[in-house]
Amino acid sequence: METMNFTPPLYKQRYQLVSELVEKYRARKVADLGCAECTLLSRLKFCSCIELLVGVDTDLELLKENMYRLSPLPCEYLQPRPSLLTVMLYHGSATVKDPRMLDCDFVSCVELIEHLDAPELERFPEVVFGYMNPAVVVITTPNSDFNPLLPGIIRFRHWDHRFEWSRAEFEAWSLNIGNKYGYRVEFTGVGKGPPGSEDLGFCTQISIFLRELSKTTQTESKDSDTLYKLVYEIVYPSLKDKNILQDIVLNEVIYAAECERRHLITSQCDDIEQEAENCSHNERESLPTEDNKSAKASFKPKKSERLEVCKIGGKLRIPLINLFSIPKVQQLSGSLQQLQDILQATDRVMLSACGSSVLYPADDHINDD
Secondary structure, three states: OOOOOOOOOHHHHHHHHHHHHHHHOOOOEEEEEOOOOOHHHHHHOOOOOOOEEEEEEOOHHHHHHHHHHHOOOHHHHHOOEOOOOEEEEEEOOOOOOOHHHOOOOEEEEEOOHHHOOHHHHHHHHHHHHHHHOOOEEEEEEEOHHHHHHOOOOOOOOOOOOOOOOOHHHHHHHHHHHHHHHOEEEEEEEEOOOOOOOHHHOOOEEEEEEEEOOOOOOOOOOOOOOOOOEEEEEEEOOEOOOHHHHHHHHHHHHHHHHHHHHHHHHHHHHHHHHHHHHHHHHHHHHOOOOHHHHHOOOOOOOOOOOOOOOEEEOOEEEEEHHHHHOOHHHHHHHOOHHHHHHHHHOOOOOEEOOOOOEEEEEOOOOOOOO
8 A cells, every 4th residue: 555645635636637538539439448436527527628538447335335536526516617517337348349439539447457356457458448449548658667765665556466567567568558559659657766766757648549540440340239337327417408508598698687676776775875975064154154065065976877777667678688688698599589588488477569678577666767
């Protein structure tokens, strides 16, 4: 087990590197093989470019225990993503072919390969690079050269590790895969040792595979037998969903209309207060005192209305063009016509007969114009 203190923790450094690469290559379908507690997936779901996020692991109970970490947060319903996102968890192995994994753009294997038995490790490259053939593959694994710096390490860092490679062994394995399947390989790592240990490399060594050849055409159909078992699937709220988009636009319109109603109420209250103040001031001016003779009136200017509205038949008439001028409403609806279409499709707000204004309930103490 790793006992050296890294800042930030080593696992966070791994996940940060993977997240940055996903954003860099704008991957849309991302798979994390050996996703375990779904920690990396719960971070990757915030990458705006991802539309389909897939996790695969052989431990079914572990997936069931952690799958709800991938559920949308309450704030993600209030502020939906602009793009689509579906998250899927599968019970399966990285050494087994499943046609649902064929379209991946990006595959991460974080601290996975050292847990594979020799026959599985032999099948792994064919499944990931030959069959799935994504544009980018990231593999991280312990660097055994670094182990002398980790107190308490006798053989391996974890009881379930089948092996731990030196940098030379890992680089040779990675380059062999790259040459065979048409990938360029870059090497890096995370977890620097103390000063003077630079020749031992990073605590975690990492290979980044970038596909150089065009994607291999698979003869196997997506309709062929699937071997992974779907454990969890969730579709995130998105503005691409017309119903969600409509609700968000309606909320913004209703909020703007309520602000206008309150603005008019406040303006009328200010007018009444100003009138009373003016009357009181005039009375004071009429008194024959030196103080009152030199007193100056203090007038409150009438607040200008932000929207051209009027009250007709107990409702405020708010021009649609003014609602569309609100930046968020304009961004969400796209055009004045689409805004009108959204409002006409709901009974949450009422439009005027010509569709040019929103009719919003007025408070009883707002006087008719």
